[in-house]
Amino acid sequence: MAAPPNRRPGYNRKAQYGLFASYVIAVAGALLGLLLTIISIADPTGFAVLRNMTAEVTRPVSATLRRLVSGIGSADEQIVAYVRAGSQNAALRRQVEANRTRLIEAAAIEQENRQLKSLLKLVETQDDEVVAARMVSSTASSARRLARLSAGRRQGVRPGQPVRGPEGLVGRIYEAGPNTANVLLLTDPENIVPVRRTRDNVAGISTGLGDGSLEIRPLSMGRNPFKPGDIMVTSGTGGLYRPNIPVAIVLRVDGDAAIAAPLANPAKVDTVIVQHVFQPAMIRPAEDAQPLPGPGPIQPEEP
């Protein structure tokens, strides 16, 4: 096949100028794009207005489709559960027996905890929940991990607020529009969460890897304390996330860090809860979304 006709205009002067102009505009557009990229890397939420405007427009489509397909994501689990119903039933029965005693103990500890906290008079927001909403779509083709929430400023959602599902932490609010908000998922490399191990309070920092897993680095130098199977929960350090929200389970140890899987799979979570910032006074207004890891005024209570 011969080459398809190209734009070479021959000796027509006017066409030559037109071609040159289109080159100039294209190069100028590319440079403008580069400039905008640099601006949006320096100030990631600077163009939030643009993004939120389109989010408002596309929200009905996403929300309707989401309602139609919700449940499909967990279809495989349903089938497997049906196949293994008998053995699973027996195992669950044993687990319920074991959990019942634990639950009673936990209730007692919670009661004691509340008394101790009221003695300390900690400044915390009391009402927990801002709004319950659905995650309707996500940045599926991009290397960033953001999901779109079907609630926004009108429902009380503000940037920085933690988002959790029934199984654990999902992320935090990145940008909020009138009726939609973007959630920075736990697995985004920008999302840094102070965590601790449930067993013995070994503190660490969880960072997203962008591929659906998390990297957990211990705060203390020295030997890597983490082992596969460790459950990590939020430590409450930094004042953004409430303590003891389940975050991840450690899969393997990799050098001086541990690779973990988030406990709440955003693909299967149907409804999420947006919570208030835990201790608003501790978050500086300029960087309300970036809790600095460091020792906070309250230490996490002993499990």
Place this chain on the structure above:
Amino acid sequence: MTRARSTIAQDRSSLRTHGTPVITVMLGSATTILPIIAVTPALPPFGLLLLLAWRLLRPELWPLWIAVPLGLFDDIMSGQPIGSSMFLWTVTLIGIEFSSGRLLWRDYWQDWLIAAISISFCILGGSYFARLSAGGGSVLVVLPQIAWSILLFPAVLRLCALIDRWRLP
């Protein structure tokens, strides 16, 4: 009377002949509104695939700067840092323009190779900008996305050819 009727017909046909490719690329960019909560970059960048398919199928269709507005729209929809597709897509189109001046004979495999290089460049560049803005992450995450975007390209080209047949009278 006949004159007025003919202008109306012309308007509609102009939208159909020039609007259709732009609309298909924008629809491709808008696939991110599908209710998929992805934990990895799994969805191929359909906007880019359609842009390349139209460019390789109909080189004379668009001015060179078409990727500036289309890239901006893609950035808004995709969640990438605003401006990254604007830059990468335009650079890609300028690169294709120069390479098509060099190549005298073209066939299917060359088109696919050009598309494969362009797709890899745009996705890797996009992930570089995303990693700059997120402050970390691994480049390996996008390799599967590049692989199936390249494998999907011939199908997208076929789709464009079908739409092209409908588009032109």
